[in-house]
Amino acid sequence: MQFIVGLTGGIGSGKTVASDWFAQQGIVIVDADVVAHQVVAAGQPLLAQIQQHFGAWVINQAGELDRRALREHIFNDPSAKQQLEAITHPAIRAEILKQLQAAQSPYVILVSPLLFETGQHQLTQRNVLIDATTELQRQRASQRDQQSHAQIEKIIATQMPRQHKQQHADDIVLNDGDLSHLYQQLATLHQQYLQYAQQATQPPQ
Template sequence: MQQFILGLTGGIGSGKSAASQWFESQGIVVVDADIVAREIVAKGQTALSAIEKHFGPWVLNAEGELDRRALREHIFKHPEARKALEEITHPAIRHSIIEQLQAAQSPYVILVSPLLFETNQHQLTQRTLLIDASEQLQIQRASQRDLQNIEQIKQIIAAQMSRQQKQQRADDIVLNDGLLSHLHMQLEPLHQSYLQLVQ
């Protein structure tokens, strides 16, 4: 039987993590694209060597690990550098995601990715769930959580696909505009319907 993969996405501060944690508490395996993206550039990984080769030794810190801040600032000043970085990291991320999804042992498996549609990762899934929130709420939550400045958060939101586009592309949408308990209440019937789909 083909494995059922649910793609879970949402903008910064929308509550993707809160939703994926709830699914995990129900015994569903979650593969998080953000975690995979960190794993593939860990010390000793081929993608890290490729990044160093392309950008130069300054991308590594004293410990020989990726200096994220330096790279982030470089990309911010040279937007064309993002494309080069993505050409190195995206194939490695995709490969690792596929491996982890295939190894997952649960009734269905969830791929959590903030860029599910932007990077075509939705093609790996059978169904997609959008955790949605107003931009105002996204900014409020992200600034409280990451202590990033509002401008940076707005730039991240602007770089992501618009809410409207995501809403049009997602199969299921949960509006996360209230309490955590309200989010969980909306996820429960969806979880049941996904279990039905895999029977």
């Protein structure tokens, strides 16, 4: 059985930098955000379902999902967010499972900003939180995404509070320094995960 590690963190915490490092070690990465884009790509049945539910305005001129318009809509209407999730989450979960099972590496990492919120942690054997102070998150997100302060605050508000994530995580990586500090912590975890994966595949005595 494949040993699956969940990797999460709030906006601006450094999830992508961390998952990129694991990928460089030869570990297969299944990214929930990437999967969420794949299942609603142009021509996918799920896109037609979203259009049918919300209206033609959710499709842009290129025949693709108008993410910005939909994001603004669900930010202003919590019930619309629940409706969208009811349509998309089962398909996202099924595709994540498919990709996890097909992964060919000593262990596999499921990267998801909403790992705990969506119950995706139920698919994993171990969970690591890439952690940073809320102030650092705001600073990095504004530099990286050129998003407004209000947009960043809305995203932070929709994610599980930092303290709750810490309680759910098996491993916590504090990303409050330079890259070498981050990589040092990841290297230690990588060795542990290799051991866990090896133990998980050994037949019982």
